[in-house]
Amino acid sequence: MSTGTDAKSAVEAVWRIEAARVIAGVARLVGDVGLAEELAQDALVAALEQWPSEGVPRNPGAWLTTTAKRRAIDTIRRRQVLQRHLPALAVDEHTDASEFDAVLEQDPIEDDLLRLIFTACHPVLKPEARVALTLRMLGGLSTDEIARAFLVPDATVGQRISRAKKSLADAKVPFELPTGPARAERLSSVLEVIYLIFNEGYSATAGDDWMRPALCEEAMRLGRILAGLMPAEAEVHGLIALLEIQASRSAARCGPDGEPVMLLEQDRRRWDRLLVGRGLAALARAEELGGGTYTLQAAIAACHARARTAEETDWARIAELYARLAALAPSPIVELNRAVAVSMADGPEAGLAVLDPLLEEPSLRGYHLLPSVRGDFLFRLGRHAEARAEFERAAAMTRNERERTLLLTRAEACV
Amino acid sequence: MRYMLMHKLDDSNAALWQATPEDFAAVGAYMEEVSKAGVLLAAEGLLPSSGGAAVITKKDGQTTVVDGPFAEAKEVIGGFAILQVRDQAEAVEWATRFAALFNHDIEVEVRRVAEFE
Numbered sequence: 001m002s003t004g005t006d007a008k009s010a011v012e013a014v015w016r017i018e019a020a021r022v023i024a025g026v027a028r029l030v031g032d033v034g035l036a037e038e039l040a041q042d043a044l045v046a047a048l049e050q051w052p053s054e055g056v057p058r059n060p061g062a063w064l065t066t067t068a069k070r071r072a073i074d075t076i077r078r079r080q081v082l083q084r085h086l087p088a089l090a091v092d093e094h095t096d097a098s099e100f101d102a103v104l105e106q107d108p109i110e111d112d113l114l115r116l117i118f119t120a121c122h123p124v125l126k127p128e129a130r131v132a133l134t135l136r137m138l139g140g141l142s143t144d145e146i147a148r149a150f151l152v153p154d155a156t157v158g159q160r161i162s163r164a165k166k167s168l169a170d171a172k173v174p175f176e177l178p179t180g181p182a183r184a185e186r187l188s189s190v191l192e193v194i195y196l197i198f199n200e201g202y203s204a205t206a207g208d209d210w211m212r213p214a215l216c217e218e219a220m221r222l223g224r225i226l227a228g229l230m231p232a233e234a235e236v237h238g239l240i241a242l243l244e245i246q247a248s249r250s251a252a253r254c255g256p257d258g259e260p261v262m263l264l265e266q267d268r269r270r271w272d273r274l275l276v277g278r279g280l281a282a283l284a285r286a287e288e289l290g291g292g293t294y295t296l297q298a299a300i301a302a303c304h305a306r307a308r309t310a311e312e313t314d315w316a317r318i319a320e321l322y323a324r325l326a327a328l329a330p331s332p333i334v335e336l337n338r339a340v341a342v343s344m345a346d347g348p349e350a351g352l353a354v355l356d357p358l359l360e361e362p363s364l365r366g367y368h369l370l371p372s373v374r375g376d377f378l379f380r381l382g383r384h385a386e387a388r389a390e391f392e393r394a395a396a397m398t399r400n401e402r403e404r405t406l407l408l409t410r411a412e413a414c415v
Numbered sequence: 416m417r418y419m420l421m422h423k424l425d426d427s428n429a430a431l432w433q434a435t436p437e438d439f440a441a442v443g444a445y446m447e448e449v450s451k452a453g454v455l456l457a458a459e460g461l462l463p464s465s466g467g468a469a470v471i472t473k474k475d476g477q478t479t480v481v482d483g484p485f486a487e488a489k490e491v492i493g494g495f496a497i498l499q500v501r502d503q504a505e506a507v508e509w510a511t512r513f514a515a516l517f518n519h520d521i522e523v524e525v526r527r528v529a530e531f532e
Contacts, residue, residue, distance in 0.1 A: 009502070009504035010504055010507070010508065012504060013504035013505040013507065013508040016505055017452060017508060017509075058515075214501070217416075217501075220453070220499070221452075221499065222453065223453070224450075224453035224454075224455075225452065228450060228451035228453070250531075252531075270531055272530075272531070274456055274457060274497070278456065
């Protein structure tokens with residue numbers, strides 16, 4: 001049997017795998033995810049004390065759950081609210097966890113896990129609180145790991161989590177699955193949290209703590225857990241497809257000096273084929289089930305993933321997908337992207353026709369990509385003087401030094 | 416990070432390669448567990464060398480191909496899974512759970528997968 005640091009890392013590995021299920025199981029017993037998480041943490045502490053000397057039990061997950069549930073029962077007894085929680089159960093001094101298990105057996109753990117996800121991502125919480133709570137309760141991450149990933153002090157994350165638990169308790173958020181019209185809204189909050197976690201990891205730069213890029217993997221893992229629990233939800237598969245295809249480009253999106261490499265310039269041999277294949281499979285499932293905005297974004301990403309070279313990109317299809325995305329969720333940024341796709345498919349004149357109405361768009365005022373893209377269209381049309389003015393305008397707007405240099409170089413080339 | 420779990424079986428022991436209904440059920444439940452935990456990226460089971468195998472050796476510039484089945488008794492890879500895990504301890508835990516499924520002797524090797532960056 002393993003001892004010392006081996007045993008400690010074994011305990012932590014079991015925790016990572018089992019934390020969400022332990023917390024979810026206890027939450028159904030106590031009806032409060034905050035309390036459930038604390039009881040589960042107590043079980044983890046007990047494991048860290050006992051396993052290194054006594055050995056890791058044969059079924060460590062069951063050990064953690066049983067220990068946490070026993071503590072839950074003790075807590076309920078102490079609070080003398082047991083009768084209210086479980087009126088059908090005659091409780092005497094000899095009641096043990098197995099009797100509670102019998103009461104709970106009719107409802108599978110999967111539903112508890114889903115309840116836990118929906119509760120951690122409840123709209124009553126601020127996005128950063130949802131993110132922290134989800135990583136802590138579903139991902140089994142420690143406060144320290146979350147803090148390192150988000151570049152904030154430990155104490156900040158600790159406060160965020162304890163405030164989130166209090167908010168859930170204050171709002172009397174029940175440990176239940178949302179039904180009716182609330183369900184779609186709540187699911188979109190869950191998907192948003194997973195995407196936020198992913199994007200935080202995706203925006204990590206060279207030299208950052210390794211926990212930051214690891215957030216991408218955490219997000220994909222959470223997405224896959226959700227897909228296992230809700231296999232009929234198109235957008236869950238759509239989100240996974242989007243994450244896996246985006247993540248497949250991780251190694252190609254930075255040059256040797258850490259400089260960003262744009263999609264069309266990336267060395268496609270460095271794209272992760274395993275993730276591309278998984279992403280395309282998830283996209284097929286999503287499209288079969290109907291899809292939505294994540295599915296459409298994944299479909300666009302898939303057009304790039306399928307092209308062996310940048311020249312082979314199916315821009316007409318991308319333009320069509322952006323049009324569908326714009327119809328479903330109108331946004332000036334989507335329209336700007338559609339203009340680029342149209343220009344690649346049908347030429348810069350057609351692109352300009354999509355782009356120019358955006359010049360009136362107040363939300364894009366000061367957004368450097370608008371003149372930058374327009375400059376590119378004008379340059380390709382041979383209208384060099386106008387292109388130069390657009391590139392210079394864009395250069396004045398961007399705060400990124402590298403980008404400014406690039407834009408000024410393009411302006412210089414307009415002769 | 417990714418780890419590959421490979422289990423090894425005695426190539427010459429035919430009984431090991433004929434999964435019992437209990438084995439099928441246990442492995443099926445295990446695969447469902449790793450899948451639902453969100454860590455499974457890929458997995459395949461392999462046939463013994465009698466099911467189709469060859470060894471290609473290049474030595475001193477000479478390439479030789481020896482088709483299976485392999486004559487000498489040896490341990491060969493019976494299947495593999497690629498898992499996305501947070502560290503090696505987690506991969507070891509999943510591998511330990513896999514080994515625990517069987518009544519017969521089994522070896523599971525855990526190896527880190529090389530990734531870009």
